[in-house]
Amino acid sequence: MKKTENDYLVIIKFTRFMIKQILYLFICISLLNSCKKENNEKKVIRNDVFHFAKNISINESEKIISISTNGNELSFDKKDLPIKNVMVETSSAVTYLDKLGLLKFIKGVTDANFIYNPKIQQAINNKSILEIGNSNELNIELILKNKPQLIIANSNPVLAKYHQQLEQNGIKILYLDEYKEQKPIGQVEYLKVFGKLFNQNERANIIVDLITERYDSIKNIIQINRKGNVSTLVNTMYGDVWYLPSKDLLQAKLINDAKGNYIFNDYQGTNSFSLTFEEVYKKAKNAVYWINVSNVNSLSEMKATNTNYTWFDAYQKGNVYAYNKRINAKGSNDYFEQGIIRPDIVLNDLGKIFYPELFPNYTLYFYQQLK
Secondary structure, X not given: OOOOHHHHHHHHHHHHHHHHHHHHHHHHHHHHHHHHHHHHHHOEEOOOOOOOOOOEXXXXXXXXXXXXXXXXXXXXXXXXXXXXXXXXXXXXXXHHHHHOOOHHHEEEEEOHHHOOOHHHHHHHHOOOOEEEEOOOOEOHHHHHHHOOOEEEEOOOHXXXXXXXXXXXXXXXXXXXXXXXXXXXXHHHOOHHHHHHHOOOHHHHHHHHHHHHHHHHHHHHHHHHHOOOOOOEEEOOEEOOEEEEOOOOOHHHHHHHHOOOOEOOOOOOOOOOEEEOHHHHHHHHOOOOEEEEEOOOOOHHHHHHHOHHHHHOHHHHOOXXXXXXXXXXXXXXXXXXXXXXXXXXXXXXXXXXXXXXXXOOOXXXXXXXXXX
């Protein structure tokens, strides 16, 4: 059939319409890809993922990783990662790095005598790790001379002036205050920060998942099989004051997860509180267990520090436990290092103390009973 002029006009109009539609589609796809790229560059990862830690976040774009913790933020260009030269001011940082097999990158530490880790002590003796100061002052000249890529510290106000001087000289300082976290696994999740910065992301996530699973498994054994018919007192006096954790603090949460029935569980808040001896005694005289006593290795030593301790039922029955089983010759305590990243072991210890029949083949790791 012969096409008329009108037929050709229709074809032309239709062709133009289709061209416009194709161009419109192409523009939309281009804009969408552009938006996706922009969003990817700005996207926030509340990390890989922080399920329990509340005081830290990781913001990541295509080129930059930023870590925010307790009002401090530090950014890293990904081309400068992984970190291969770090100095640390906290024993917890030593623990995280050790867990990822990264101790070889530590070039300096503070308060060397307070670090339990035997590998660090050996490296200090071999001069492969420098002593760069203590909790009161830093050796600025030594640090600048060795130019670490990063210093890991906590928010110690005493060292603020030293940190400011180092930052003015181009030294990056990452402030990690994991001890402020209120959930046991919250502290463990800080391992993911080290995974990001030292190219051990996958390994860090696996370790966190394994520790979380073990913690939950132990907790379930206790929660399902026991009614929590014990009661627990913690700590000892400091001078004339008895400091105790509120129910919202990590120490109390560990006890409650182990069904220890913490005596002062009715005190709420994000800070510890203080009572007199008389106030503690009135409420905790009949506590079945007494844990986390410090600086003593026997009941007689405990009595020597305060004879009034003998009034408590837990003392009289010998149900007193200290977390001092792993202390080295210099007095450094592994509970404050490995215990940070292994709350599952701490919980297992508490479960063994409160309900020994549930863990017949388990031997206390951090704790020991005072005799």
